[in-house]
Amino acid sequence: MAEIVRMPALSDTMEEGTLVAWHKKVGEAVEAGELLAEIETDKAVMEFQSFFDGVLLHIGVEEGSAVPVDSLIAIIGAEGEDYKAALAAENNAPAKTEEPSSDVIETVSAPLAQNNSSASSEGRIKASPLAKAMAKEEGIDLSKVSGSGDDGRIVKKDIENYLSQQSTTSPATRHEVAAPKVSEAQGDYEDVSLSQMRKTIARRLGDSKFSAPHFYLTMEICVDKLMATRGQIKTLTETKISYNDFIVKAVAKALQEHPSINSSWLGDRIRYYKYVNIGVAVAMDEGLVVPVVRNAHHKSLSSIATEIRELAGRARDRKLTPDEMTGNTFTISNLGMFGIDEFTAIINPPDACILAVGCISPRLVMVDGEVKESNFMKVTLSCDHRVVDGASGSKFLQTLRDILEEPMRLII
Numbered sequence: 001m002a003e004i005v006r007m008p009a010l011s012d013t014m015e016e017g018t019l020v021a022w023h024k025k026v027g028e029a030v031e032a033g034e035l036l037a038e039i040e041t042d043k044a045v046m047e048f049q050s051f052f053d054g055v056l057l058h059i060g061v062e063e064g065s066a067v068p069v070d071s072l073i074a075i076i077g078a079e080g081e082d083y084k085a086a087l088a089a090e091n092n093a094p095a096k097t098e099e100p101s102s103d104v105i106e107t108v109s110a111p112l113a114q115n116n117s118s119a120s121s122e123g124r125i126k127a128s129p130l131a132k133a134m135a136k137e138e139g140i141d142l143s144k145v146s147g148s149g150d151d152g153r154i155v156k157k158d159i160e161n162y163l164s165q166q167s168t169t170s171p172a173t174r175h176e177v178a179a180p181k182v183s184e185a186q187g188d189y190e191d192v193s194l195s196q197m198r199k200t201i202a203r204r205l206g207d208s209k210f211s212a213p214h215f216y217l218t219m220e221i222c223v224d225k226l227m228a229t230r231g232q233i234k235t236l237t238e239t240k241i242s243y244n245d246f247i248v249k250a251v252a253k254a255l256q257e258h259p260s261i262n263s264s265w266l267g268d269r270i271r272y273y274k275y276v277n278i279g280v281a282v283a284m285d286e287g288l289v290v291p292v293v294r295n296a297h298h299k300s301l302s303s304i305a306t307e308i309r310e311l312a313g314r315a316r317d318r319k320l321t322p323d324e325m326t327g328n329t330f331t332i333s334n335l336g337m338f339g340i341d342e343f344t345a346i347i348n349p350p351d352a353c354i355l356a357v358g359c360i361s362p363r364l365v366m367v368d369g370e371v372k373e374s375n376f377m378k379v380t381l382s383c384d385h386r387v388v389d390g391a392s393g394s395k396f397l398q399t400l401r402d403i404l405e406e407p408m409r410l411i412i
Helices: 085-090 129-138 158-168 198-213 223-235 243-257 301-316 392-405
Strands: 001-005 016-023 035-040 047-048 055-057 066-068 072-078 214-224 263-265 270-271 278-280 282-284 287-289 330-334 353-367 370-384
Touching: 035 072, 072 085, 129 158, 214 263, 214 392, 223 243, 223 370, 223 392, 243 278, 243 301, 243 330, 243 353, 278 301, 282 301, 370 392
Parallel strands: 278 330, 330 353
Antiparallel strands: 001 072, 016 035, 016 066, 035 047, 055 072, 214 370, 263 270, 282 287, 353 370
């Protein structure tokens, strides 16, 4: 019996995937557990192994194309098996009698005057599960949407296109701000399609910014002793320990004293974590990924430094696993290496807070009646006001400042 291969959900936040490469061609044998394709999720490019034995009878998604999770991407069955009935059933339409083309991606061309309707011959509207959910949320009548999928099936991008068209003629009904209409450009320009990572960053951070009521607390920290301690440690170990490693360890220690910061908003309750998993934002060309240092409160400075360096390397190579990018209870975003004095960061769900770290800057200060040069660093805590109030956020920053100004507390 022909088996349908669907776009898998390879991460907890994945809504659609891009087929990066097929490792099998139509007509080739496939074994269960054998590499079938590479798929770009919202977080990484991952290998996808077949669940079935048989022959690859049909490929339904071209390399470079994005489709929603659970969409048909291929059919595997016995050699010579007629798979068209399974394909037609998937599309809620009668099986076609025409012979398909011999192309890798099999399509049937419609007459030029034919309307690209999403309604089947039985009057049912064909749409992917994700498209149906989006339409329900937006209050869209699917009969008014033209589908671009197989046999006119409505997919996610069709709903997005419909919303975009409606926004030009009616006020926005949701919290998102409609993209401005761009006039014809004068001169050279380049349009670049969104990667799955950039789409997810836009969606998740947009949801976070507009659903979580943010407020911000900034504090200045003297890092003279931190700089001296780091210099001493450099002479004692081959492990390179950065200022960011100190900050991760200090945050983990401070969170143990302030569990209200190490928490999540769950709609009808607040979850307070008894463990500390710190997400560390890593910059990439396409955006940010956030690998997670688990149980950071139990790890030494050298262990944290080694783990962050390994995670960051795999992040830049797009080799992180979903487990390595989930489970965070607090996130740190450090732009100090770029010379940024201070900034505010958008909370990384499901965390209640995120810490934005600026650069270290020297400044002349008065100490005991004398002018001396000291080094300072500004940190800004973004808080979800549904979970954290100003007093608890301030107390957390005070504890963090005390630890970083006496960094030997992280070693003893």
